[in-house]
Amino acid sequence: xxxxxxxxxxDGGLPExxxxxxxxxxxxxxxxxxxxxxxxxxxxMVLATAGEGxxxxxxxxxxxxxxxxxxxxxxxxxxxxxxRECEASGRAAAVFHxxxxxxxxxxxxxxxxxxxxxxxxxxxxRPLLSRLGAWxxxxxxxxxxxxxxLERTREVMERFGITPMHLLGEGGExxxxxxxxxxxxxxxxxxxxxxxxxxxxxxxxxxxxxxxGDPPRGGGSWESVRLFP
Ligand SMILES: Cc1cc2nc3c(=O)[nH]c(=O)nc-3n(C[C@H](O)[C@H](O)[C@H](O)COP(=O)(O)O)c2cc1C
Numbered sequence: 001x002x003x004x005x006x007x008x009x010x011d012g013g014l015p016e017x018x019x020x021x022x023x024x025x026x027x028x029x030x031x032x033x034x035x036x037x038x039x040x041x042x043x044x045m046v047l048a049t050a051g052e053g054x055x056x057x058x059x060x061x062x063x064x065x066x067x068x069x070x071x072x073x074x075x076x077x078x079x080x081x082x083x084r085e086c087e088a089s090g091r092a093a094a095v096f097h098x099x100x101x102x103x104x105x106x107x108x109x110x111x112x113x114x115x116x117x118x119x120x121x122x123x124x125x126r127p128l129l130s131r132l133g134a135w136x137x138x139x140x141x142x143x144x145x146x147x148x149x150l151e152r153t154r155e156v157m158e159r160f161g162i163t164p165m166h167l168l169g170e171g172g173e174x175x176x177x178x179x180x181x182x183x184x185x186x187x188x189x190x191x192x193x194x195x196x197x198x199x200x201x202x203x204x205x206x207x208x209x210x211x212x213g214d215p216p217r218g219g220g221s222w223e224s225v226r227l228f229p
Contacts, residue, residue, distance in 0.1 A: 013102075013196025013204045018224040022192040022208040023067040026105050029098060029194075030065060038100035047074065048093040049085035058082060062094070063122065063184070069218030070210070071186040072107060073114060075122060077139035079181045086111045092187055102197030107189045110216045114184030123178035128166060132156050134182045188216035195229075203229035 019025060033042040041061060048057040060082075064073030072094060076083050086092050093108040113119075123131060136152040143149060157163070165171035193207040208222040 013198065014194060014206055014226075018206050018208075018226070020224075021067075021070070021222050022194055022206075022224070023065075023070050023189075025194060026107075026192060027065055027067045029101070029103050029105060030062070030096070032101065033096070033098045036098075036100055038098070042098075045072075045074075045094045045096045047082060048095075049082050050089055050091070051081070051085040056081060056085070062096070066218070069188075070192075070212075071109075071188045071216075071218075073118075073184050073186055075119070075182070075184045077134070077137065077182050078113070079141075080139035083139075083181075083185075086185055087113075092185075094187060104193075104195040106191075106193040106195075107187060108191040109187050109189040110212055110214075111185050111187050112216060114186050116183070119183030120178050122184060123182070124175070128162070128174065128176075131176045132160075132162065135176070135179050186216075188212045188218075193227075198229070201229065205229050 014025075030043070036042065041059075043062045044059050045062050046057050047060045048055055050056070060074040060076060062072050063075055065071070066073075074094075078084075078087065082092075090110055090112070091108075092111040093106065095107070096103075096105045098104075123134070126134075132153055135156040136149060160174065160176050162174060162176075163171050166174055189210075190212055191207060191209045193205065196204045198204055204226075205228075206224055206226045208224045210220045210222045212218075212220065
C-alpha cells in the first residue's frame with residue numbers, strides 16, 4: 001500500500017480479538033480512572049432512566065462492580081425520580097466518560113435493588129453527615145426553603161442523639177440505621193459498549209450483549225460485535 005494511504009498508527013484501541021466478556025476491560029478502565037485522578041469524581045457515571053415524563057439523566061457514583069456477574073452498583077433514594085423510575089421500568093442505562101484516556105463505556109440493563117445487608121454495610125461506611133442527610137432529604141421532592149432541609153437535619157440529629165461534637169468526630173462512634181427509602185441498586189448489564197477515541201474520528205468501538213434472566217443472574221455468555229464508529 002502507498003505510504004500516504006497507510007493506516008499505520010491508526011490501529012484500534014480495543015484488542016483485535018474481542019474478549020468473551022467486556023467486564024474485565026470495563027473494570028480495568030474504571031480502576032485506571034480511579035488511579036489517574038483526572039477528575040474529582042472518577043467513579044461518576046451518568047445514569048439514564050425513563051418514566052412517564054420521558055427519559056431523564058443525572059450523575060451518580062458507581063460504588064461497586066461485579067466482573068464475574070456483570071453488574072454495577074450505585075446508591076440513591078428509592079423514592080427519588082431515578083429510584084421510582086428504576087423500580088417501575090426495571091431498566092436503566094449508564095455511561096462513563098474518561099476524557100483523559102479517550103474512553104467511553106455504555107452499560108444498559110436490568111436494575112434491581114441490592115440485597116438489604118449490602119446496602120446496610122455500605123450505609124455504615126458513609127461519613128456521619130451523609131448518613132444524616134440520607135434521613136433528612138426527601139430527594140427529588142419540592143422543598144419550601146433551604147432552611148427546611150437544615151431543620152430536618154437538626155431533627156434527625158436529635159432523634160439519633162447526635163451532637164455537634166459527633167460531627168467534629170469527637171463524640172465517639174454512633175450507629176444510625178439505614179433509612180428504608182435509601183439503598184443500592186444493581187444494574188445488571190445486558191449490553192456493554194466500549195469506545196476508544198482514535199485519530200481522525202476513526203474510533204474503535206465494540207458492543208457485547210447477553211440475556212440476564214428474571215430475576216437477573218450472571219453466568220450467561222456474551223455475543224460481541226465491532227461497530228462503525
Ligand atoms: C458528582 C456527582 C455525584 C453524585 N452522586 C450521586 C449518587 O451517588 N447518588 C445520588 O442519589 N445522587 C447523586 N448525585 C446527585 C444526582 O445527580 C441527582 O441530582 C439526584 O440524585 C436527584 O436525581 P433524580 O431527581 O433524577 O432522582 C450526584 C451528583 C453529582 C454532580
